[in-house]
Amino acid sequence: MNPNYISRLLFFVCFFVLCNDLLAQSPGYRGKHFYVNYEAIPRISYIDGIEAVENIEYRDEDGNSLDFDGMLNSLNVKHNVGIHYIFSRGGIIGLEATLSAPQYFSRREESTGLYKHYRSKGRIFSVNYKRFNFIRKGYIAPIGNFIELRPVLYMNKVEELGRYNISSYLGNVYIPNLSAQTLNSDSFTGLGIAFAFGMQTIWFERLIPNYTFGFTYIPSLRQNSNYNLSGDAARAHSRALLADAGWFIDIKVGLGLLLF
Amino acid sequence: MKLQTFVYFQRQCMVSLCILFCLFSTDILAQEPATPQNQSTNYTNITLSGLIPKDFTNSTAKKYDRDKKKISKDNKRSVRLAEEYFYQESNFIIAELLRSGKVFYDDPITQYVNKVADELLKDDPKLRKEIRIYTVKNPSANALTTNDGIIFVNWGLLERLENEAQLAYVLAHEITHYRDEHVIDNFLESTKIQQGVGVYKRSSYLDRVTAQTNYSKDLETSADLEGLELYLKTNYSTEATTSLFDILAYVHTPFDDKEINLDFFSIDSLFQFPANYKFDPSYNPIEVIDDEDSKTHPGLTDRKTKITDEVKGLDESGKQLFIVGENAFKEVQKMARYEIGKVYLYYQNYPMAIYHNWLLLQNDPNNKYLHKNIIKGVYAIAKFKNYYEYDDLVEEYEVSDIQGKSKFVYDFFTSLHKEESTVLALSMTQQYLNNYDKNDVEILKLREDLVKELVVANDYTTKSFKNRTHRVTAGKDEDELPTFNLSFVAKDSELKKLIAKIAKKKKSLKNNRAEVSDREYSQFRDKLRKKGYRLNINKLVIVDPFYLKIDTRKRYPRDYIASEIAQEYLGEKIKENADLLGMRTKVLSSLNLTQNSSEKFEDIAFLNTWISERLGYGRVDMVSIDYEQVQELSKTYKTSNFLWSGAVGLTESNAGAASKLFYALFFPPVLPRAIGPENYTYYYTLLFDLEEEQALIYDYNLVKMKDSDANLHSNIYYNLWQISRK
Numbered sequence: 001m002n003p004n005y006i007s008r009l010l011f012f013v014c015f016f017v018l019c020n021d022l023l024a025q026s027p028g029y030r031g032k033h034f035y036v037n038y039e040a041i042p043r044i045s046y047i048d049g050i051e052a053v054e055n056i057e058y059r060d061e062d063g064n065s066l067d068f069d070g071m072l073n074s075l076n077v078k079h080n081v082g083i084h085y086i087f088s089r090g091g092i093i094g095l096e097a098t099l100s101a102p103q104y105f106s107r108r109e110e111s112t113g114l115y116k117h118y119r120s121k122g123r124i125f126s127v128n129y130k131r132f133n134f135i136r137k138g139y140i141a142p143i144g145n146f147i148e149l150r151p152v153l154y155m156n157k158v159e160e161l162g163r164y165n166i167s168s169y170l171g172n173v174y175i176p177n178l179s180a181q182t183l184n185s186d187s188f189t190g191l192g193i194a195f196a197f198g199m200q201t202i203w204f205e206r207l208i209p210n211y212t213f214g215f216t217y218i219p220s221l222r223q224n225s226n227y228n229l230s231g232d233a234a235r236a237h238s239r240a241l242l243a244d245a246g247w248f249i250d251i252k253v254g255l256g257l258l259l260f
Numbered sequence: 261m262k263l264q265t266f267v268y269f270q271r272q273c274m275v276s277l278c279i280l281f282c283l284f285s286t287d288i289l290a291q292e293p294a295t296p297q298n299q300s301t302n303y304t305n306i307t308l309s310g311l312i313p314k315d316f317t318n319s320t321a322k323k324y325d326r327d328k329k330k331i332s333k334d335n336k337r338s339v340r341l342a343e344e345y346f347y348q349e350s351n352f353i354i355a356e357l358l359r360s361g362k363v364f365y366d367d368p369i370t371q372y373v374n375k376v377a378d379e380l381l382k383d384d385p386k387l388r389k390e391i392r393i394y395t396v397k398n399p400s401a402n403a404l405t406t407n408d409g410i411i412f413v414n415w416g417l418l419e420r421l422e423n424e425a426q427l428a429y430v431l432a433h434e435i436t437h438y439r440d441e442h443v444i445d446n447f448l449e450s451t452k453i454q455q456g457v458g459v460y461k462r463s464s465y466l467d468r469v470t471a472q473t474n475y476s477k478d479l480e481t482s483a484d485l486e487g488l489e490l491y492l493k494t495n496y497s498t499e500a501t502t503s504l505f506d507i508l509a510y511v512h513t514p515f516d517d518k519e520i521n522l523d524f525f526s527i528d529s530l531f532q533f534p535a536n537y538k539f540d541p542s543y544n545p546i547e548v549i550d551d552e553d554s555k556t557h558p559g560l561t562d563r564k565t566k567i568t569d570e571v572k573g574l575d576e577s578g579k580q581l582f583i584v585g586e587n588a589f590k591e592v593q594k595m596a597r598y599e600i601g602k603v604y605l606y607y608q609n610y611p612m613a614i615y616h617n618w619l620l621l622q623n624d625p626n627n628k629y630l631h632k633n634i635i636k637g638v639y640a641i642a643k644f645k646n647y648y649e650y651d652d653l654v655e656e657y658e659v660s661d662i663q664g665k666s667k668f669v670y671d672f673f674t675s676l677h678k679e680e681s682t683v684l685a686l687s688m689t690q691q692y693l694n695n696y697d698k699n700d701v702e703i704l705k706l707r708e709d710l711v712k713e714l715v716v717a718n719d720y721t722t723k724s725f726k727n728r729t730h731r732v733t734a735g736k737d738e739d740e741l742p743t744f745n746l747s748f749v750a751k752d753s754e755l756k757k758l759i760a761k762i763a764k765k766k767k768s769l770k771n772n773r774a775e776v777s778d779r780e781y782s783q784f785r786d787k788l789r790k791k792g793y794r795l796n797i798n799k800l801v802i803v804d805p806f807y808l809k810i811d812t813r814k815r816y817p818r819d820y821i822a823s824e825i826a827q828e829y830l831g832e833k834i835k836e837n838a839d840l841l842g843m844r845t846k847v848l849s850s851l852n853l854t855q856n857s858s859e860k861f862e863d864i865a866f867l868n869t870w871i872s873e874r875l876g877y878g879r880v881d882m883v884s885i886d887y888e889q890v891q892e893l894s895k896t897y898k899t900s901n902f903l904w905s906g907a908v909g910l911t912e913s914n915a916g917a918a919s920k921l922f923y924a925l926f927f928p929p930v931l932p933r934a935i936g937p938e939n940y941t942y943y944y945t946l947l948f949d950l951e952e953e954q955a956l957i958y959d960y961n962l963v964k965m966k967d968s969d970a971n972l973h974s975n976i977y978y979n980l981w982q983i984s985r986k
Binding site: 027028029030031089137138139140141143144199201202203205211213251 | 970
């Protein structure tokens with residue numbers, strides 16, 4: 001693992017531990033509870049600080065291509081499910097998995113003029129820590145405003161589905177040919193950290209509506225080396241690696257269900 | 261933690277909690293009604309007993325619904341709204357007063373007043389049936405009528421009247437207010453004036469204020485004159501109608517004005533004033549009050565003149581000052597005076613309590629009850645002086661305006677040094693133990709606490725108790741100082757042990773008395789909440805849960821109906837959460853009283869009086885006025901842990917909605933704050949150990965959220981969990 005990753009990871013782990021200080025906690029709401037939570041995440045991706053490098057394709061943690069020319073690159077809905085444990089009046093800890101439907105995209109290959117079509121699958125696993133401990137503001141978990149810290153592990157796969165000439169490409173929509181042989185695939189994993197503000201409450205003693213607004217930070221968006229990059233492009237990519245990093249805006253709207 | 265919590269808490273919470281508690285503060289005391297035969301040596305306070313009248317037990321919301329039907333649909337909407345709110349507010353305020361425990365319904369005093377009313381209305385049984393009369397433990401000389409026929413007569417009025425006929429005239433005046441519906445008329449007219457409706461549409465502000473004052477005064481004059489008509493139908497003497505106004509002209513002074521001097525404070529061989537002791541009290545002459553500046557009542561002289569004109573030349577033959585009975589009147593008046601002697605202690609007017617009880621002592625020199633009240637008054641002054649809080653009390657007394665001989669007591673205690681006050685109080689306790697009852701639990705407890713005060717606040721050691729004969733003061737001759745003899749303390753083995761015990765932890769005890777800054781309090785509270793309380797308490801009595809809902813966006817912000825419903829709901833929720841935690845709880849609520857639950861009512865009233873008293877002491881760690889009864893109560897409920905808990909839900913208009921919307925463009929989390937009103941929930945918890953009279957938890961939580969079920973549950977559960985946790 002890149003030493004940069006390790007130092008950043010250590011920083012976030014320490015931060016996480018510090019947040020979870022040794023309060024004489026009492027359980028929030030009515031005792032120590034588990035709840036399951038579903039969140040819909042309309043995703044707007046934003047990339048900053050990276051200049052366009054020809055032939056290098058950057059993707060977000062879902063594997064979606066990021067367009068350097070504009071801020072708004074993709075808009076889709078991801079689905080986040082998790083199980084959470086209210087362990088104190090100030091804290092909830094949870095395990096989450098974020099899934100999204102496979103994304104399809106295409107890219108024109110300069111040398112042949114053909115379009116390469118890809119399918120990307122993204123999964124994110126995260127540890128979610130919500131802290132309600134604004135003692136003077138009086139919130140008691142799981143009710144009130146909170147800050148959320150979420151170290152994430154993203155595991156993505158981009159598969160090349162085939163090359164087609166322009167005639168087989170219908171507008172902006174590619175109809176996948178399931179029988180098409182996968183020509184190339186690229187898996188990549190990485191770590192990130194998400195930070196958010198949110199609020200939630202309880203309805204009917206059972207449901208937990210919630211929303212959060214925050215950012216996900218991906219330390220590096222580098223391309224996997226499996227890509228057959230030209231020498232120039234590889235060098236450009238290496239240069240970009242030194243500085244590139246990405247911030248993504250997260251808006252999550254969710255509903256939880258208290259279990260026991 | 262106990263004392264520290266107390267000290268720290270008061271700075272931040274006292275004001276808000278006092279506001280909450282004054283809504284249901286009470287002054288109810290001991291157990292058995294007084295009997296004439298034991299009054300010369302002792303007196304036992306009147307209690308709430310017998311069947312509780314329906315006025316106390318009926319649902320206030322139902323009363324409001326019934327009254328709402330009286331509203332005429334022909335009125336303008338604004339007037340109808342005002343009328344609706346009047347019925348809502350009056351019903352709930354009266355309900356609060358009725359349930360406060362200050363209002364008595366079946367005691368000898370109330371029974372007597374009702375007999376006078378029977379006499380007054382013997383020709384109008386229908387009206388008599390509509391009128392309900394209760395008496396109120398309050399020292400101010402006043403009576404009050406409600407729109408639905410309840411008349412409250414303060415004991416402070418009864419203690420000052422000279423005869424039964426005067427009481428009858430007061431009742432006739434109040435009955436007229438009810439019969440002629442003055443209360444609602446006055447409210448509606450005031451509303452019209454304030455809103456500038458009808459004939460007031462083009463009136464200036466000054467004209468409106470004048471109109472409001474005049475209208476109220478007209479109603480009072482009408483009640484005086486029409487009340488007189490009712491009164492003249494009886495055999496009560498007409499002379500009383502005019503002499504009543506003379507009584508009312510002196511209600512700002514005690515019921516008598518006798519000269520008290522230093523001899524009373526010279527305690528046998530224990531505490532003496534030297535011959536050349538310098539103390540020159542200054543007296544203000546007693547002046548009559550005329551009330552001519554009052555906004556509600558005409559001047560007393562005018563009223564008296566009008567009544568004198570009306571009764572001039574009337575036949576007095578067969579007219580009497582007493583019909584129910586002179587002895588009964590005197591008995592009732594004596595009881596009222598004895599009761600009020602203690603009420604002044606609750607009101608923290610200690611010099612007045614001392615003077616009032618001293619006045620009564622002149623006719624009853626060996627009465628233990630009166631002696632104890634005086635000792636409790638001197639004890640309280642000594643304690644406040646040792647905590648350097650007495651000056652604040654003196655400011656409230658407005659001593660320079662006090663008229664008559666009672667000013668001696670105020671001046672005397674102002675001049676006395678803290679050490680001298682403590683020694684004086686200690687000497688008085690010893691004298692009481694020697695002369696009246698050596699096993700009196702309350703006086704023994706006070707004595708113990710005063711010894712503690714001398715050790716902690718005045719640096720006494722066992723040796724000091726043996727040898728010190730006067731206060732050590734530089735620049736003052738010894739022969740000008742009071743002399744002490746506290747050797748009895750050094751001879752008492754229990755007290756000696758106590759001194760040794762206190763001396764060991766003197767430093768921490770001293771620290772507990774220090775003034776605490778807001779910042780220190782805040783740090784302390786955060787630390788305490790982080791650490792957790794861990795009280796391991798599983799049995800609790802929950803006293804009168806409190807709830808208040810306020811919406812400042814509305815013309816009438818306080819929602820009485822919702823508050824009452826929420827109050828009942830809160831009690832259930834506390835119980836529910838306690839059950840979840842496996843705690844054994846009993847909820848004492850004045851909302852679900854039945855006619856037969858007078859014992860429970862008495863306990864609630866006593867507990868609310870007690871908590872109100874404790875909060876009033878601020879950081880001064882006092883022994884309660886009713887220490888003995890407090891101890892008995894914890895035995896009755898088999899736990900010494902009593903919890904007072906409540907919530908206030910506040911809704912306000914969203915002042916910065918536009919700017920929040922603007923900020924939300926850049927930082928979307930602000931968006932929910934920009935929509936809808938601003939809501940706050942204030943939840944407080946006070947847990948007391950009654951046996952030790954110490955606060956175990958003083959905690960509050962202010963959340964910027966609506967007082968939803970979830971919010972309440974969180975707070976309730978959190979607090980109970982802290983209490984029950986090992």
